[in-house]
Amino acid sequence: MSELEPPVPAATVARLPLYLRCLEALDAEAAPTVSSSHLAALAGVNAAKLRKDLSHLGSYGTRGVGYDVGNLMGEIRRELGVDETSPVIVIGLGNLGQALAKHGGFAGRGFPIVGLFDIDPNKIGQEMDGLIVQHLETVANTIAATGGHTAIIATPPDAAQVVTDQLIAAGITSVLNFAPTGVVVPDGVALRQVDLAVELQILSYYRPERVAERDAGRDRNLSAATS
Amino acid sequence: MSELEPPVPAATVARLPLYLRCLEALDAEAAPTVSSSHLAALAGVNAAKLRKDLSHLGSYGTRGVGYDVGNLMGEIRRELGVDETSPVIVIGLGNLGQALAKHGGFAGRGFPIVGLFDIDPNKIGQEMDGLIVQHLETVANTIAATGGHTAIIATPPDAAQVVTDQLIAAGITSVLNFAPTGVVVPDGVALRQVDLAVELQILSYYRPERVAERDAGRDRNLSAATS
DNA sequence: TAGATTGTTAATCGATTAACAATC
DNA sequence: TAGATTGTTAATCGATTAACAATC
Numbered sequence: 001m002s003e004l005e006p007p008v009p010a011a012t013v014a015r016l017p018l019y020l021r022c023l024e025a026l027d028a029e030a031a032p033t034v035s036s037s038h039l040a041a042l043a044g045v046n047a048a049k050l051r052k053d054l055s056h057l058g059s060y061g062t063r064g065v066g067y068d069v070g071n072l073m074g075e076i077r078r079e080l081g082v083d084e085t086s087p088v089i090v091i092g093l094g095n096l097g098q099a100l101a102k103h104g105g106f107a108g109r110g111f112p113i114v115g116l117f118d119i120d121p122n123k124i125g126q127e128m129d130g131l132i133v134q135h136l137e138t139v140a141n142t143i144a145a146t147g148g149h150t151a152i153i154a155t156p157p158d159a160a161q162v163v164t165d166q167l168i169a170a171g172i173t174s175v176l177n178f179a180p181t182g183v184v185v186p187d188g189v190a191l192r193q194v195d196l197a198v199e200l201q202i203l204s205y206y207r208p209e210r211v212a213e214r215d216a217g218r219d220r221n222l223s224a225a226t227s
Numbered sequence: 228m229s230e231l232e233p234p235v236p237a238a239t240v241a242r243l244p245l246y247l248r249c250l251e252a253l254d255a256e257a258a259p260t261v262s263s264s265h266l267a268a269l270a271g272v273n274a275a276k277l278r279k280d281l282s283h284l285g286s287y288g289t290r291g292v293g294y295d296v297g298n299l300m301g302e303i304r305r306e307l308g309v310d311e312t313s314p315v316i317v318i319g320l321g322n323l324g325q326a327l328a329k330h331g332g333f334a335g336r337g338f339p340i341v342g343l344f345d346i347d348p349n350k351i352g353q354e355m356d357g358l359i360v361q362h363l364e365t366v367a368n369t370i371a372a373t374g375g376h377t378a379i380i381a382t383p384p385d386a387a388q389v390v391t392d393q394l395i396a397a398g399i400t401s402v403l404n405f406a407p408t409g410v411v412v413p414d415g416v417a418l419r420q421v422d423l424a425v426e427l428q429i430l431s432y433y434r435p436e437r438v439a440e441r442d443a444g445r446d447r448n449l450s451a452a453t454s
Numbered sequence: 455t456a457g458a459t460t461g462t463t464a465a466t467c468g469a470t471t472a473a474c475a476a477t478c
Numbered sequence: 479t480a481g482a483t484t485g486t487t488a489a490t491c492g493a494t495t496a497a498c499a500a501t502c
Contacts, residue, residue, distance in 0.1 A: 007441070008432075011493060017428040021407065035459065044409060049496050050402045055461055063460040064502040088427070099326030100423070105407055109424045150430065173435050176426055180248065180332055182271060190433045192426050195338045196327070199403055199419050200315065201244040203377065204308045205235075206417045208400050214234070238469060275471055282485055290484040291478040405483065 003026065005124070009060075010140070012053040014075050018043050022172040023073045050187055055119030082110045087148030089115035089172075093123050093164055096178055096196075100152055102129045115142040136163065140170040150174040159182035235306065239280045243303050245270050246277070250300045262293040275347035283430040306381055309337045314375030316399075318390055319382030320350050320360055323405055323423075329356045338377070346386075363390065367397040377401040384408035 009106045022042040026034055036054075040047040054061070059075035061067035077083040088111045090101050098108070100111055106213045116128055124135045134142070145151070151172045157162050160179035167175065174190040178182050204210075249269040253261055260446050263281075267274040286302035288294035290452070304310040315338045317328045327333070328340055343355055344363045353360045361369070369375070378399045382390050387406035394402065401417040412418045431437075 013432050014429055017422070017425040021422070042238060046495065051461065061460055062502060064458045066459070079432070080428050081434060081437050082428050090355045095326040095329040098340045099322040102322040103423070105424050106427065111424065150427070174430050182269070188435045190430055190435055192430050194426055195244070195248070196330070197332050197338065198244040199421055200377065201307050201309050201332065202241055203401050203403055203417055203419050204313060205240050205257055205306070207308060208415050210308050210415055273471065278485065288484055289478060291482045293483070
């Protein structure tokens, strides 16, 4: 009989990295255990939600005590699949691509950058952070040599789909797209898309001056409706 | 009697920039109108969800015809509050900060970068993309001169909270935090946090090989339960 | 044991979706 | 008018939360 593996809700999966980051900070302070209310406060979420999230992992704390920090880190890493490192390649060495390539935060969290690719002859051959930029055509070699199956796309928008198709043909199965355009991938390939300008646009909606205006409008309506 | 302003659900707000981006692409091709099913396909969402989202704006299409592309762009921009440009400042000119500062995608979508700030004497005075890096202490001057109320934090994690506090004291009311650590802001300040490594971690959970394993596990359990 | 805190229940809330009447 | 497509309804689904029995 195989073990029961209930699916973890998408909303929970999206929060696990946040919990992991908070646990790593606690671990750096040598905190042995943490309660759900403490960890929830660090992560900025409701304590009941945190406990519910963790219950999906089958990772149990100790009643009356809390969670063992090292233990819980291990369980979250295992569930996310970041308990071993995953080599990553970056395609498109413009401003953003170069910044991502040099960004220490990826390697430090299990995602070492092992290859840089572009199609611009002026970029190919340049060294960046210990790696030589190679032509995209040679990407299959790097995939074979490193076992990496994850690619970060940082090309101009009009190249993103073509590049994605080439990467998938070369064996990439996980794609993180930073180009400000959607790309489509076949079944069997994982995809996430991040558009940095979108974050500013969402922030714009929640600008305090606008929130206050909307609230005032609703208050007026409410008064009108009830008086 | 004031107009009714029903609140727009958070899930809808988060999708409006995506629709806007698709509409801008259609507009560039001079498409005059678009149906909900076409726009939904471009955005990768369900057509019913798209129509429901748009219905929250009070922005109406024409039955039998579809939505006027230019019109709908205007209504989404107005709802998001991106119908006029919002100047933005960047704090922390490391790899990521420099990339964000030079990134044309912000200015092109209504968020011109108008100030660069750091506390590193080696960075202050340097020119980047037409702007001189200034000391963070002088940020209030730029805020006053430009009317900008939005800041992008790209400092090391241990500086993020201090810098955020200084910015808020200087008049910033919207913060987009790229530092891989949470920051807290008082009421009346809008905040969004983006952690690039988190995206890779979430992608890791949905890696096709792992999805297949989990599905297989569930199939086995299902068979065991039903046989 | 007494105090503390988990894991789970059940109620509530919000988001998604298919279906279709309204209507251009 | 006939065909097409919206805007809305209502059912379903998933996520959140408070409360508390279980238990360390």
